[in-house]
Amino acid sequence: MNEKNNKPVVKLISKPENMLKTIYTACRTCYSADSPINIYENATDEEKMLNLIKNVVASGHHSTIEHIQVSFAISNVSRACTHQLVRHRLMSFSQKSQRYVKEKGQFDFIIPPTIEKNPELKTKFIDFMSEISNKYQEFIEAGIPAEDARFVLPNAAASSLVASLNLRELIHLANLRLCTRTQYEIRYMVKEMCRVLIEQEPWLKDYLVPKCDAIGFCDEHKPCGRKITKSELFEKAGI
Amino acid sequence: MNEKNNKPVVKLISKPENMLKTIYTACRTCYSADSPINIYENATDEEKMLNLIKNVVASGHHSTIEHIQVSFAISNVSRACTHQLVRHRLMSFSQKSQRYVKEKGQFDFIIPPTIEKNPELKTKFIDFMSEISNKYQEFIEAGIPAEDARFVLPNAAASSLVASLNLRELIHLANLRLCTRTQYEIRYMVKEMCRVLIEQEPWLKDYLVPKCDAIGFCDEHKPCGRKITKSELFEKAGI
Amino acid sequence: MNEKNNKPVVKLISKPENMLKTIYTACRTCYSADSPINIYENATDEEKMLNLIKNVVASGHHSTIEHIQVSFAISNVSRACTHQLVRHRLMSFSQKSQRYVKEKGQFDFIIPPTIEKNPELKTKFIDFMSEISNKYQEFIEAGIPAEDARFVLPNAAASSLVASLNLRELIHLANLRLCTRTQYEIRYMVKEMCRVLIEQEPWLKDYLVPKCDAIGFCDEHKPCGRKITKSELFEKAGI
Amino acid sequence: MNEKNNKPVVKLISKPENMLKTIYTACRTCYSADSPINIYENATDEEKMLNLIKNVVASGHHSTIEHIQVSFAISNVSRACTHQLVRHRLMSFSQKSQRYVKEKGQFDFIIPPTIEKNPELKTKFIDFMSEISNKYQEFIEAGIPAEDARFVLPNAAASSLVASLNLRELIHLANLRLCTRTQYEIRYMVKEMCRVLIEQEPWLKDYLVPKCDAIGFCDEHKPCGRKITKSELFEKAGI
Numbered sequence: 001m002n003e004k005n006n007k008p009v010v011k012l013i014s015k016p017e018n019m020l021k022t023i024y025t026a027c028r029t030c031y032s033a034d035s036p037i038n039i040y041e042n043a044t045d046e047e048k049m050l051n052l053i054k055n056v057v058a059s060g061h062h063s064t065i066e067h068i069q070v071s072f073a074i075s076n077v078s079r080a081c082t083h084q085l086v087r088h089r090l091m092s093f094s095q096k097s098q099r100y101v102k103e104k105g106q107f108d109f110i111i112p113p114t115i116e117k118n119p120e121l122k123t124k125f126i127d128f129m130s131e132i133s134n135k136y137q138e139f140i141e142a143g144i145p146a147e148d149a150r151f152v153l154p155n156a157a158a159s160s161l162v163a164s165l166n167l168r169e170l171i172h173l174a175n176l177r178l179c180t181r182t183q184y185e186i187r188y189m190v191k192e193m194c195r196v197l198i199e200q201e202p203w204l205k206d207y208l209v210p211k212c213d214a215i216g217f218c219d220e221h222k223p224c225g226r227k228i229t230k231s232e233l234f235e236k237a238g239i
Numbered sequence: 240m241n242e243k244n245n246k247p248v249v250k251l252i253s254k255p256e257n258m259l260k261t262i263y264t265a266c267r268t269c270y271s272a273d274s275p276i277n278i279y280e281n282a283t284d285e286e287k288m289l290n291l292i293k294n295v296v297a298s299g300h301h302s303t304i305e306h307i308q309v310s311f312a313i314s315n316v317s318r319a320c321t322h323q324l325v326r327h328r329l330m331s332f333s334q335k336s337q338r339y340v341k342e343k344g345q346f347d348f349i350i351p352p353t354i355e356k357n358p359e360l361k362t363k364f365i366d367f368m369s370e371i372s373n374k375y376q377e378f379i380e381a382g383i384p385a386e387d388a389r390f391v392l393p394n395a396a397a398s399s400l401v402a403s404l405n406l407r408e409l410i411h412l413a414n415l416r417l418c419t420r421t422q423y424e425i426r427y428m429v430k431e432m433c434r435v436l437i438e439q440e441p442w443l444k445d446y447l448v449p450k451c452d453a454i455g456f457c458d459e460h461k462p463c464g465r466k467i468t469k470s471e472l473f474e475k476a477g478i
Numbered sequence: 479m480n481e482k483n484n485k486p487v488v489k490l491i492s493k494p495e496n497m498l499k500t501i502y503t504a505c506r507t508c509y510s511a512d513s514p515i516n517i518y519e520n521a522t523d524e525e526k527m528l529n530l531i532k533n534v535v536a537s538g539h540h541s542t543i544e545h546i547q548v549s550f551a552i553s554n555v556s557r558a559c560t561h562q563l564v565r566h567r568l569m570s571f572s573q574k575s576q577r578y579v580k581e582k583g584q585f586d587f588i589i590p591p592t593i594e595k596n597p598e599l600k601t602k603f604i605d606f607m608s609e610i611s612n613k614y615q616e617f618i619e620a621g622i623p624a625e626d627a628r629f630v631l632p633n634a635a636a637s638s639l640v641a642s643l644n645l646r647e648l649i650h651l652a653n654l655r656l657c658t659r660t661q662y663e664i665r666y667m668v669k670e671m672c673r674v675l676i677e678q679e680p681w682l683k684d685y686l687v688p689k690c691d692a693i694g695f696c697d698e699h700k701p702c703g704r705k706i707t708k709s710e711l712f713e714k715a716g717i
Numbered sequence: 718m719n720e721k722n723n724k725p726v727v728k729l730i731s732k733p734e735n736m737l738k739t740i741y742t743a744c745r746t747c748y749s750a751d752s753p754i755n756i757y758e759n760a761t762d763e764e765k766m767l768n769l770i771k772n773v774v775a776s777g778h779h780s781t782i783e784h785i786q787v788s789f790a791i792s793n794v795s796r797a798c799t800h801q802l803v804r805h806r807l808m809s810f811s812q813k814s815q816r817y818v819k820e821k822g823q824f825d826f827i828i829p830p831t832i833e834k835n836p837e838l839k840t841k842f843i844d845f846m847s848e849i850s851n852k853y854q855e856f857i858e859a860g861i862p863a864e865d866a867r868f869v870l871p872n873a874a875a876s877s878l879v880a881s882l883n884l885r886e887l888i889h890l891a892n893l894r895l896c897t898r899t900q901y902e903i904r905y906m907v908k909e910m911c912r913v914l915i916e917q918e919p920w921l922k923d924y925l926v927p928k929c930d931a932i933g934f935c936d937e938h939k940p941c942g943r944k945i946t947k948s949e950l951f952e953k954a955g956i
Contacts, residue, residue, distance in 0.1 A: 011276045013264060014255040014306065022253040022310050026333035026401040029312075033340055035399050036312035037250045059699045066331035067253065067403040069308035071261050073268075073275035080815070080868060083796065089806035092305035092405070094265035098797070098872070099900065101272050112865035121859055128852050128869060135845050142838055147900060148829035151797060151873035152845060155815070160274050162265040164306040166331070166403075183816065183864060216712065221537045228717065234694065236715035239706065298938045319576070319629060322557065328567035337558070337633070338661065351626035360620055367613050367630060374606050381599055386661060387590035390558060391606060394576070395629035422577065422625060455951065460776045467956065473933065476953035478945065489754045492739040492784065500731040500788050504811035504879040507790075511818050513877050514790035515728045544809035545731065545881040547786035549739050551746075551753035570783035570883070572743035579750055638752050640743040642784040644809070 006111055007076065008185065010192035012200065013162070014071035019201060023167075024049040026064045027056045050203055057207065068167040072193050075160035078110040081185045082159045090169045095161040099147035102140065106133045108158035113184060129156065167204075170197075175211035180224040245350050246315065247424065249431035251439065252401070253310035258440060262406075263288040265303045266295045289442055296446065304406040311432050314399035317349040320424045321398045329408045334400040338386035341379065345372045347397035352423060368395065406443075409436075414450035419463040484589050485554065486663065488670035490678065491640070492549035497679060501645075502527040504542045505534045528681055535685065543645040550671050553638035556588040559663045560637045568647045573639040577625035580618065584611045586636035591662060607634065645682075648675075653689035658702040723828050724793065725902065727909035729917065730879070731788035736918060740884075741766040743781045744773045767920055774924065782884040789910050792877035795827040798902045799876045807886045812878040816864035819857065823850045825875035830901060846873065884921075887914075892928035897941040 016022060025040040032039060043049060056064055077085075079098075086093055109129045115121045132154055139149040165173065170193070176182070177190040194208035212218045212227040223229045228236070255261060260282045268275040282288060295303055316324075318337075325332055348368045354360045371393055378388040404412065409432070415421070416429040433447035451457045451466040462468045467475070494500060503518040510517060521527060534542055555563075557576075564571055587607050593599045610632055617627040643651065648671070654660070655668040672686035690696045690705040701707045706714070733739060742757040749756060760766060773781055794802075796815075803810055826846050832838045849871055856866040882890065887910070893899070894907040911925040929935045929944040940946045945953070 009274075009276065011279070013275075013279050014257050014261040016253040016255055016308070016310070018253050022401070025252060025312060026310075029333050029399060029401050030336050031339050032335070033343070035248075035314040036252075036401050037248065037314060040250070040252050040312055060697070063331060064333050067310045067333070067401060069255070069306075069403075069405070071255070071265075071306045073264060073279055075274040075276060078868065079800070079872075083800045083803070086800070086804055087810070092302060093804070094268050094303050094306070096271070097269050100270050104272070110868070112861070112868050114861050114865045115856070115868075118859075121856065121861070124852075124855070125869070131848075132869075132871075135841075138841070139832070139838065142835075144829075144831050144838065148831045151795065151827070151829050151832075152842070152849075152871050154849075154869050154871055155796075156868035160268060162261075162268050162275050162306060164308075166308070216708070216717075219538070228715075230694070233711065233715050233717070236717070237706075237711050238714065239694075239711070299936070317629065318561065318633075322561045322564070325561070326564055326571070332565070349629070351622075351629050353622050353626045354617070354629075357620075360617065360622065363613075363616070364630070370609075371630075371632075374602075377602070378593070378599065381596075383590070383592050383599070387592045390556065390588070390590050390593075390634035391603070391610075391632050393610075393630050393632055394557075455947070455956075458777070467954075469933070472950065472954050472956070475955065476945075476950050478933075478950070478953070487752075487754065489757070491742060491753075491757050492733040492735050494731040494733055494786070494788070496731050500879070503730060503790060504788075507811050507877060507879050508814050509817050510813070511821070513726075513792040514730075514879050515726065515792060518728070518730050518790055541809060542811050545788045545811070545879060547733070547784075547881075547883070549733070549743075549784045551742060551757055553752040553754060570780060572746050572781050572784070574749070575747050578748050582750070638746060640739070640746050640753050640784060642786075644786070 006116065008074055008081075008189040008192060009076045010189065010196055011073045012070060012196045013073045014164070015197070015200070016068055019068050020046065020049050020053070020203070022067050023053050023065055026067050027052055027061070030061075030064070062168045062171075065167040065171070069164055070167070070170065070197060071162060071164040072196075073160075073162055074189065076108065076110070076158050077160065077189055078155060078185060079153075079157050079159050080155035081110075081183075081189065082161060084183070084186055085163070085189075088165070088169070088173060091163055091165040093161055093163050096159050098150040098153065098157075102146040103133070103136060103153070106130060107136070107153065109154070109156040110158055110185065111156070129154070171207050174208040175214055178210040179212070179220065180210075180226060181220055181222065245355065247313055247320075247428040247431060248315045249428065249435055250312045251309060251435045252312045253403070254436070254439070255307055258307050259285065259288050259292070259442070261306050262292050262304055265306050266291055266300075269300075269303070301407045304410070307406040308403055309406070309409065309436060310401060310403040311435075312399075312401055313428065315347065315349065315397050316399065316428055317394060317424060318392075318396050318398050319394035320349075320422075320428065321400060323422070323425055324402070324428075327404070327408070327412060330402055330404040332400055332402050335398050337389040337392065337396075341385040342372070342375060342392070345369060346375070346392065348393070348395040349397055349424065350395070368393070410446050413447040414453055417449040418451070418459065419449075419465065420459055420461065484594060486552055486559075486667040486670060487554045488667065488674055489551045490548060490674045491551045492642070493675070493678070494546055497546050498524065498527050498531070498681070500545050501531050501543055504545050505530055505539075508539075508542070540646045540649075543649070546645040547642055548645070548648065548675060549640060549642040550674075551638075551640055552667065554586065554588070554636050555638070555667055556633060556663060557631075557635050557637050558633035559588075559661075559667065560639060562661070562664055563641070563667075566643070566647070566651060569641055569643040571639055571641050574637050576628040576631065576635075580624040581611070581614060581631070584608060585614070585631065587632070587634040588636055588663065589634070607632070648672075649685050652686040653692055656688040657690070657698065658688075658704065659698055659700065723833060725791055725798075725906040725909060726793045727906065727913055728790045729787060729913045730790045731881070732914070732917070733785055736785050737763065737766050737770070737920070739784050740770050740782055743784050744769055744778070747778075747781070779885045782888070785884040786881055787884070787887065787914060788879060788881040789913075790877075790879055791906065793825065793827070793875050794877070794906055795872060795902060796870075796874050796876050797872035798827075798900075798906065799878060801900070801903055802880070802906075805882070805886070805890065808880055808882040810878055810880050813876050815867040815870065815874075819863040820850070820853060820870070823847060824853070824870065826871070826873040827875055827902065828873070846871070888924050891925040892931055895927040896929070896937065897927075897943060898937055898939065
């Protein structure tokens with residue numbers, strides 16, 4: 001573990017050259033007698049493009065934003081978190097293999113915040129990571145292959161990966177995982193993915209939000225209080 | 240129909256900024272103790288990157304090339320062809336709607352080559368397209384909405400669309416649809432998709448080939464003779 | 479066309495043996511220390527199972543209902559409709575091929591209701607289908623292969639298919655396609671799919687409904703008036 | 718750990734009622750003028766059905782077998798293995814949650830065979846699992862929630878899940894994971910999935926095989942010697 005950074009590190013490594021124009025062309029192709037090549041070549045008015053995209057996304061026609069895919073390099077994320085992340089089946093992943101990459105010396109690990117903020121528990125945690133590391137190395141030295149020695153490695157072990165997804169799936173991911181009810185690590189990671197993308201494409205700011213911001217109310221089983229709940233909304237409306 | 244162009248027209252409208260570096264980073268992340276951000280930032284030797292990608296693709300580790308997605312604007316393609324194309328479920332499509340876009344005057348159409356090369360049949364075909372157009376306009380004028388009047392429009396009617404897919408799916412599409420046994424229209428369209436992409440990314444030339452070129456023999460039910468068949472191969476090998 | 483039946487015909491041809499028990503086992507596995515085999519073997523109380531499933535679906539944990547897949551045989555559906563249907567990329571389709579199946583005599587076709595209810599237009603439509611059929615046969619007799627002769631066949635031409643999908647996707651399909659704003663043909667077809675399944679699994683009745691019934695309000699761009707709209711709801715609630 | 722069973726336990730909990738008839742109907746629908754409902758109702762000759770399916774699968778028309786989905790209850794499988802398994806994105810999973818299910822007493826775990834066969838290492842491994850368990854309980858008792866205490870739990874920790882997949886994906890899974898180069902645990906698990914399904918549907922025996930048996934040669938990077946390699950095959954054939 002890098003003491004200075006106990007959190008996922010995210011870098012945007014790839015995005016399409018013509019994000020806005022591509023989505024705009026896709027949206028207009030559905031409803032226009034003009035050819036997509038002409039639409040694309042005549043697309044210059046950025047404000048007009050943004051407005052059309054806003055209307056199309058608001059209307060629920062989300063297939064039009066699948067044409068954009070972005071890729072992130074992610075490191076310093078626990079195997080607990082990656083096991084959760086790779087359940088998003090519309091994403092593409094290339095993850096560091098514990099079968100092929102042997103840990104040399106102390107493996108990197110993530111300390112959960114509830115443990116980190118308690119100095120005593122934190123020390124206990126770090127010491128135990130060191131014990132696990134020793135046990136791993138003992139098995140390696142006894143001739144056990146990395147793919148089997150890793151059976152002692154903990155969920156806390158840090159992993160890294162390249163993850164790609166289209167804009168529709170990214171909005172879905174943000175809607176789900178920016179909710180305050182989400183586990184802190186995946187929430188922080190998704191927040192970072194959104195942040196580094198919005199830095200380069202500021203118009204995405206309004207889309208990469210928790211679900212309650214997108215739909216106007218909270219439909220969680222156990223609401224956090226940030227937004228009116230669905231049942232409160234209906235009650236207030238007298239329905 | 241534009242008499243000068245009875246074939247699909249394809250333009251590449253979007254590809255990622257750092258194709259090679261992105262795939263290289265994905266490949267190396269799986270087998271390296273280094274972080275993907277470092278791998279990405281230190282990736283400069285193009286030949287080294289190409290070699291690694293070649294080995295990884297050859298080894299069947301195809302998830303690494305999913306990180307690249309490309310988008311094409313396609314027009315002048317029959318509805319017969321698009322009905323076939325949209326069966327590729329790992330692609331994203333935005334297609335001109337016959338429900339929302341009313342045809343004004345003669346609709347564009349595609350003439351199949353077997354008909355086009357016979358002047359008499361060609362005339363008969365074009366005349367009939369004109370009859371269909373008249374019938375469509377009659378229904379429109381009688382107050383029938385476009386979504387129902389289109390029931391008389393033929394498979395030959397031209398459509399246009401924006402189609403996006405990742406590199407893994409594009410290689411799969413090329414392997415399948417560049418086979419000489421494929422219907423001419425979708426084959427020509429996929430050929431064009433590959434051609435315009437290779438123009439900009441020449442290193443993809445070896446991957447965007449018919450299946451027989453990729454695997455070294457033909458496994459089609461009715462081979463075209465271009466390559467040795469699988470059963471001939473085994474026979475020759477005395478197995 | 480069969481004059482007595484101008485609408486899609488749907489039959490449920492396959493469903494899992496233990497629908498309820500399978501979903502119940504999936505739901506409980508996530509939150510139980512017990513093994514799924516034990517959970518499955520001790521699952522006997524149908525009411526308890528239904529209640530758990532209801533709560534899990536209400537909480538948005540929809541992956542648990544993916545374990546159920548059902549298959550339908552569908553015929554008498556226009557190619558206009560099937561081109562739309564096959565855009566549901568999480569479904570599996572096996573559709574009658576116009577390339578391989580040559581039409582003999584008058585092809586079957588679907589008459590849109592706006593045309594059918596006007597006797598004059600209906601006659602004009604039927605007569606034109608007969609003209610198209612004659613033109614198709616002329617091309618066939620001139621030696622044109624079926625895959626090219628079909629270029630004159632209309633969107634109205636009837637098709638048939640086997641379609642399979644999991645329960646999560648079926649609920650999504652119902653939510654979208656039972657909306658009164660959906661085109662009549664696909665709406666009728668999905669209604670039939672739901673009806674024949676509910677006949678055998680009545681507990682599904684509450685899930686296979688239009689989106690507005692599932693969420694309590696209408697979020698369509700052009701509402702039909704059946705339910706309060708989202709903006710009316712917020713206005714009424716004074717938000 | 719149950720000393721008597723250090724391996725995945727698999728039970729088939731769901732399959733469609735009419736497996737053969739459903740696939741047969743799907744295959745025939747593509748090439749027949751008859752309606753799928755008639756095809757289905759007249760399908761009685763099992764041998765004829767098996768032959769057609771064999772030819773269709775051999776010809777590569779694999780979408781026809783997607784209509785069949787099967788569900789397995791799986792337990793006693795390591796988190797190392799499930800992290801690998803859930804990368805199969807065309808499968809549906811419901812997995813025991815380490816966030817919601819608190820371990821009480823010693824957690825179940827899997828001992829890798831390379832460790833199990835060495836009594837000294839085995840003892841060391843079991844003792845260390847007990848140490849990890851103690852550390853986990855210490856954190857729980859200190860008020861750390863299960864979702865964070867689990868950060869000390871190892872890859873060896875046993876998990877259980879319900880997994881469903883269609884026949885196309887199951888054949889793909891078997892082709893990949895029955896290869897002797899696959900990690901033993903997932904290989905054993907997939908073997909069990911195939912075994913329990915073949916017990917009830919013996920005709921599947923020829924399809925649920927390693928890839929080399931399906932294609933006739935080995936295309937692995939590091940072959941095990943069981944089958945002729947691709948390069949040996951071409952060499953023998955003098956190509």
